[in-house]
Amino acid sequence: xxxxxxxxxxxxxxxxxxxxxxxxxxxxxxxxxxxxxxxxxxxxxxxxxxxxxxxxxxxxxxxxxxxxxxxxxxxxxxxxxx
Numbered sequence: 501x502x503x504x505x506x507x508x509x510x511x512x513x514x515x516x517x518x519x520x521x522x523x524x525x526x527x528x529x530x531x532x533x534x535x536x537x538x539x540x541x542x543x544x545x546x547x548x549x550x551x552x553x554x555x556x557x558x559x560x561x562x563x564x565x566x567x568x569x570x571x572x573x574x575x576x577x578x579x580x581x582x
């Protein structure tokens with residue numbers, strides 16, 4: 501983001517909004533006091549992976565719809581070259 505929060509939000513709102521959520525989830529998991537278990541046993545439940553994939557696909561489709569209100573999800577014209 502390089503301190504350009506507004507520009508980052510315009511270029512990819514999903515990533516910018518998901519970063520604090522992901523950070524909070526990872527912090528909560530790290531601070532949770534549990535007996536030592538293997539990494540494989542601490543994995544995410546499959547439903548959360550499915551939900552994440554659905555959100556990513558829906559966002560990708562909606563940001564390419566050329567009508568309001570969905571067009572505000574698309575990055576500004578010429579943003580790919582920056």
